[in-house]
Amino acid sequence: MLACITGAAGFIGSHLCDRLLQDGWEVVGVDNLATGDRRNLRDAEASARFRFVEADVAQPWDAWGEQLEGAQRPQLVLHFASPASPVHYERLALETLAVNAAGTMHAVAFATRNAATLLYASTSESYGDALEHPQRETYWGHVNPVGMRSCYDESKRYGEAYVTTAVRKLGIDGRVARIFNTYGPRMDPADGRVIPNFCVAALRGRALTVYGDGSQTRSFCFVDDLVDGIVRFATRAGLGGRVINLGNPDEYTVRRLAEVTARLARVDLRIEARPLPADDPVRRRPDISLARELLGWEPWTTLETGLERTLDYFRSAASS
Ligand SMILES: NC(=O)c1ccc[n+]([C@@H]2O[C@H](COP(=O)([O-])OP(=O)(O)OC[C@H]3O[C@@H](n4cnc5c(N)ncnc54)[C@H](O)[C@@H]3O)[C@@H](O)[C@H]2O)c1
Structure with missing residues (x-):
């Protein structure tokens, strides 16, 4: 079983690599190191079942993607590449738009060719400055489309639209995780969060x-809890097209x-x-009823x- 993880050298991506390797997967981690750090992959790189590809996933995936598909078809694509903190996405605003727009389009095409499940890492920022509290998946959000954060909020909303439209039009098994504030080891100490x-x-x-x-x-979810929720969401059958909040209420x-x-x-x-x-x-808190019901998941680590x-x-x- 082969998983392809974009944003693998980042905070969440590197923990996902470790977890899938522990679960027996082969993992290809892709990252351009824009905000990530190869040192986050020290544990993963100690495994013979891990490979690292340095590439910008907003550019066509042909060069490394075809090589990968030629050798073994991936069953799972976890698209986590994107600057994630305001400090990073304000500095890399156009790159953030590109990785969530073009990057998601390439991830969808790659998953489609390989009949793989695709899980897209979206964010609670899709809800913007929410007028509904706590936020349920059915809430459409309250986002400033031209503000300082729009390169992140709106590109994630576009990514969600692209994945869910691809589910309808191309019949792919695409899933969207709306991730709320997550913390833990390997966060960048200078990322301003x-x-x-x-x-x-x-x-x-x-x-x-x-x-x-x-x-x-804020609600803060410990990274091990979040990664467990992501793995459940990505690997459970029958969840194609679903959008699920993952976070600590x-x-x-x-x-x-x-x-x-x-x-x-x-x-x-x-x-x-x-x-x-x-x-x-001002306020942000997930309603995780759907994650409890469909994944049997809730966070367990105390603050x-x-x-x-x-x-x-x-x-x-x-x-x-
Ligand atoms: N950390 C959180 O609290 C949180 C909350 C909601 C959503 N998310 C989402 O989870 C994902 C990971 O977040 P994180 O906190 O680990 O951030 P991070 O910055 O630590 O990791 C992101 C990784 O993506 C890589 N990357 C960025 N652009 C790329 C590109 N064009 N090509 C290849 N690699 C690229 C970076 O180098 C980095 O390693 C992001 O998509 C983010 O939006 C995170």
């Missing part, structure tokens, strides 16, 4: 910066997250309030446990 920011600041004994008054909420204010991080890192909590970034959603493991990772990354 709240958990790495807090962990890195706390480990350096610095104040934790909270935007606004810290009352905005436990809602924390950003202020509470700062308090827990400071306590675990044993630093004093000093909060500096800064203005909220543009289009920053404390997940944060401890993330802090351990940042501590050891800083000293290596």
Whole structure:
């Protein structure tokens, strides 16, 4: 069984590689290292069942794709390549649009040729600054189509439209996971997201910066839990055409997250309030009824446990 994972050198992609290798799959990981790091693949590359291809998946896949298909047909395509944090997608705005538009079109064509299941990594950002709370898959979203985040939000919405249209028109087995904030080891410490920011600041004994008054909420899913949900969604029969939220429904204010991080890192909590970034959603929480029903899945890692493991990772990354 062969799986092709785009964005393999990234935070989630590398954990997916490890998990599928553990489950006995052969894995081809594709990445152009735009925001990822080959060091995330150290464990995967120790396996003889893993191969790495350095390529931009927004460009035609012929050169490496045909070679791959010639040797063995992949059964699973997991399209995770895309800058994912505001810092990265604002810097790589046109590339983000390209990887979710052209990249998704190439992923669909590749999956179609190989009669493979395709799972597309979409995002809770598809819901934008949601007017419905918690967000169910049936909610259409509230997105600024021309704002700073639109290169991400709208390209993910296009990717969703492309995959679900391909299911209808081409009969492919395409699935869309709407992933909510995920955290854990291998996050880029400089990607500007709240958990790495807090962990890195706390480990350096610095104040934790909270935007606004810290009352905005987020749900944080530990990466191992998320990867388990993705594997269930990608490998269960009969879920073609489905769009499913994957995330942790436990809602924390950003202020509470700062308090827990400071306590675990044993630093004093000093909060500096800064203005909220543009289009920053105020509340975000998944309704995971569908994932519970169809996948028998829900996250199990507590925020404390997940944060401890993330802090351990940042501590050891800083000293290596
Ligand atoms: N981390 C989260 O909380 C979260 C939430 C919702 C959705 N997602 C989605 O999950 C996926 C992975 O996110 P992540 O947090 O691991 O981000 P990441 O930046 O760590 O990983 C993305 C990977 O994609 C690669 N990549 C980007 N453009 C590429 C291209 N054109 N060709 C080949 N490789 C390319 C990058 O180099 C990187 O290794 C993304 O699609 C993201 O939108 C993540």
